[in-house]
Amino acid sequence: MRINVLVGGPVEMVPTELILERKNEKWIGVDRGAVRLLKWGIKPLIAVGDFDSIDKEELLGLEDTLEKIKIYPPEKDYTDTQLGMKFAINENPDEINVFGATGGRLDHLLANLFLPLQEEFKPYLTRTKFIDCQNVVSYYLPGEYTISKLPAMKYLAFVNLTPVRGLTLKDEKYPLENWSSQIPFSWTSNEFTAVNNHFAFRSGVVAVIQCNDPLKQ
Known part of the structure; x- marks a missing residue:
């Protein structure tokens, strides 16, 4: 079972077509993300957040429409x-897809990118993906993997978020053999050489990002 989370990040980075395709799946609305879901005809299981980015009328609309809403003070531990993510995990999903968590402020982006490494969320690390109009971020623990090219994605990046040993890119456009690092590092602008490519590493946590250039205006 997949659960989707919509956060209140910049709407221009949110792939609305994909979200509408998942209209009948389970959703959690976070802050302004809950307002957007209702606007798109999707009723989330719950709306959560401090809701400091919406006005009183929008908040009243959420309270009148949704069965569950959890309002937190702006000064909070989470x-x-x-x-x-916490409420998504409560549903015990096989996969968590997070939308609206990228773009805009760089501090928000970095906080979200590293979120799955935190002890509370690490059991769901390999089940978590961050998705926007240009990027799909997946997380991997040590092992050997086959990854499949997503439609419309051109580039492939391998980002060690922790110290990593033995990173090997077997058949990508720019291969790598048994590479290790004690600091985070991003191998960017790589590409698939086939529909399915392979990589492996012995220790650490690696984020794999399939991405594309922005659409020309």
Whole structure:
């Protein structure tokens, strides 16, 4: 079972067509993300956050429409995205897809990118994906993997978020053999050489990002 989380990040980075395709799946609305879901005809299981980015009328609309809404003070122990993840985990899903968590402020982006490494969320690390109009971020623990090219994605990046040993890119456009690092590092702008490519590493956590250039205006 997949559960989707919509956070209140920049709407221009949110793939609305994909979200509408998943209209009948389970959703959690985070802050302004809950307002957007209702606007698109999707009723989330719950809305969570401090809701400091919406006005009183929008908040009243959420309270009148949704069966469950959890309002937190702005000064709290968890970010809004963490709260969304916590409630997603409560559903015991096989996969968590998070939308609206990228773009805009760089501090928010970095907080969200590293979120699955935190102890509370690490059991769901390999089940978590961050998705926007240009990127799909997946997380991997040590092992050997086959990855499949997503439609419309051109580039492939391998980002060690922790110290990593033995990273090997077997058949990508720019291969790598048994590479290790004690600091985070991003191998960017690589590409698939076939529909399915392979990689492996012995220790650490690696984020794999399939991405594309922005659409020309």
